Amino acid sequence: MIRRDAHDLLPLTPAMFHVLVALADGETHGYAIMKDVEELTGGGVRLSTGTLYGIIKRLLADGLIRESYGAQRGDDRRRAHALTAFGRDVARAEAARLEHTLSIARRKPLFRKA
């Protein structure tokens, strides 16, 4: 397989990034991702089902996540999703990019923490 450079996909949309972050702890299914994103952002980002699955489709197509049937509870047959190694790389690269951007801004007094 051709090795792809994680940086080719940057920058990610904030919503995409949040989904990757929500998956960082391990595989999980759609509703859990939504709740996680909402919790992590303190209610700031609320994904709708349409938006979420649009993102999942793109992340799957780009190979950032994969489908997983491992953690099925009872009769819950819905698919869960998990980060791939490449997805992990991309998420890290995006985090680094954001950090770097912020550090540039911090050189000005306006953006320094109080």
Place this chain on the structure above:
Amino acid sequence: MSKSQRFFRALLRLFPAEFRGDFGDDMTATFNDQARDALAQGDRMAALRLWRDTIAGILTTAPREHLDVLRSDVRYALRNLRRNPGFTTVAVIALAVGIGANTAVFSIVNGVLLQSLPYKDPGALVIMFEKWPNTPVDKFEFSAPDFEIVRSLARSFSGMAAFRSTTFELSGTMEPQRIVGTRISPELIGVLGAAPAVGRGITADDDRTAARVAVLSHGLWTRAFGRDPGIVGRTIQLDGQGYTVVGVMPENFSFPPRGGGRNAEPADLYLPIAFTPFERGAFGMMYNNTVVARLAPGVTFAQARAEIGSMLPTLAERYPPILRQLAAAITIPMSGFADEVVGGSRRMILVLMGAVAMVLLIGCVDVANLMLTRAGSRQRELAVRSALGASAPRMVRQLLTEGFVLASLGAVAGGLLAYWTMELLLSLAGTSLPRVESIRFDGRVIAFTVALALVTPLVFGVVPAIRAAVQSTFEALKEGTRAATPGRGRHRLLASLVVAQFALALMLSVGAGLLVRSFIRLLASNPGFRSEHVVTATTTVPVGRYASGPQVKQFYLRATDATHAIPGVTANGASTDRPLNIQERRTFTPDASARELPELSRVIAATWTIGSYFEAMGIPLKRGRFFTDADGRGGQPVVIINELMANRLWPDQDPIGRQIKWGIAASQSPWMTIVGVVGDVKQSALGTETIAQTYEPLFQLPDAPRVANFYRTINLVVRSSREPASVLADLRATIQRLDPALPVTNAQALADVVGESVKPQRFSMTVVAAFALIALGLAAIGIYGVLANAVSQETHEIGVRMALGARPSTVVWSVLRRSLALMAVGVVIGGAGALAITRVMSGLLYEVRPTDAATFATSVLVLAGLAVAASLVPAWRATRVDPLIALRAE
């Protein structure tokens, strides 16, 4: 399933099927979780918020997903089309020609029929004429008293104005030039809802005092005065008389609009109409002012027409007693201004639109054919896709996208094609189309092209796409390595498409054939004169240097004498009107010997001549004699009449020596003695009806300056043994030698004058014939493609037959027979269609009936030739099949 779940499922249908298949269940489960939690909170607001967010989210993501699918389908289609350059090229060309032709003709429809006239609220503008029942003249303009009476009585209009166009010689600025000046009532510009861009318009004061003032058109201001900002107040010379410029109209103002009839050439400047006391009292004559009016707010067209109708008795009462009986028969037809301008062109334009629609249909059938033929070889590819999980609707969508891509390519190429063809089309149309100036490529034309690109794939793509998709899912991969042989159903479908092409091509070629035949008849029709070796040119002598009648007549004598001296001239003369453009209409009274005729049919055409006019024109003498030099100069007034008039008035007697006079029985006009009868000559274009006509010697006309203005423009006619072009040069030089300042216009061979009179017919014939040829070409491609494919599919069978001893001629005949059979079915259907649709063309045809058998027969023969030609190559190829190879292929 709960109600909300069902609703959510319904919302999911907004997504592409593929997306729904992949994530629909997961999304529903997720939504259920959300809904459960919201309910658990026991908060109605939470549930509402959930719905709001969910619906908003789906509405924003679904279009994006569709766009994704479209993008990948387009990519796939482009890749596919690139891989089949032959198919792609033929399909795009067929569509480009069809879409291009439609776009070009639609731009005419748009400019002439759809675009409203460039005046304020043009729907409320109407135009009025006067009419006598049962006269040879269809309808005519208003006389000054009739206009003033109608205007003073009518209550249905917010404004009513008259106008009348003439030509003037504009001098003093540059080379003297002929320009069109329109005399207008002061209300006219206001009635149109326009206003001058510079200065003022024509005022009621100007009109009352007959002020020598002029309002320039923007065009003349630019052309002759370089947009001089100080133009207002300047004096210009018109026919040698000074006029003060008082205003300039805005750039977008053009009036009168071009379109059949009198007073219908855009003016270079506007002058007060200022009726003279003589004109105001000219009851029963000088019907030459066109009347335009604006309906008052809230008044309908029908109400206005009813009001005009109700005032006719009052109009007749205002006439002098002696004319009342005549006036009582007058009616005033009224029509919408736009309808009047477009007039008879509407039918011609719609026929053109019908013709190009058929071209496009034939092109679509071509593409459908190609797609179906290709579906055979594509079956494996589609089967693989189907096996990989693509659903039938998904594949239909994919194949339709391919159609849209093809149509878009065709539309782009067709748009460019149309843009270039427009120039050609417009130059061919010349002034035979009304409102040519408003024909251009605007947003509406482009929108039309885009619409075609969207609709055509539905015409040519749906059936092949559904067939291909359905078949591939059923027959997935079950076929052997050999290309799938087409099913019986596909054969039948291809055959019916070929039949459709034959039918469409027949309809179009019958239409074109009718126009061509009609045009040939028209050209062969006898105008009443012999135009070979005759040239003509017009000149106008200005008031400035030729003030009185004798001066004008003196110049005409010198001009005819000088013309006679041109080498090779065998006869020459002059007349007040150009051939095929005799405008003057008069009423007359014959002496008691004539058959009693109702007064109303005594409207006739009249021309005044100089020199050997009849000999020069080649108009035959039927009885009596032509004019001599002595006629018209003192002595008894004389007149020559045409055969039609002689037969009508003196059917059983010799009209020579009988007398007629102008006007009604009580008129003071002198009696004129008939000295000759000549053959009938068309007064207007070829194909129009001939009416009764008189000729008088021009020198018989009075010398009074007011009458002299009537014959200031003269049309010279020269018959010679030489080539027209060189005689024209000599004629021009001769006039210039006599008076270098005189304008020479309409210098033409008489044959060209005849040709010009049939320009509208020539235009529609050429265009429809060209489209028919294109259509035949497209149909040939389609027919050839289907037959070639059929033969190649039957290589095996033909090989077997050849191996069993079938002769090549038998094989050729079997191929030919099939195409001729398809043609026969197409001819029956197309013939019925042609009979139905050519009926609308009857108004465009001259001496040819829409059911003309010869035209139908010729078209069928052409189609048969086409069928044979298109089958020959496949048939020949069939005979070349090597039985061994064909069998081994098994």
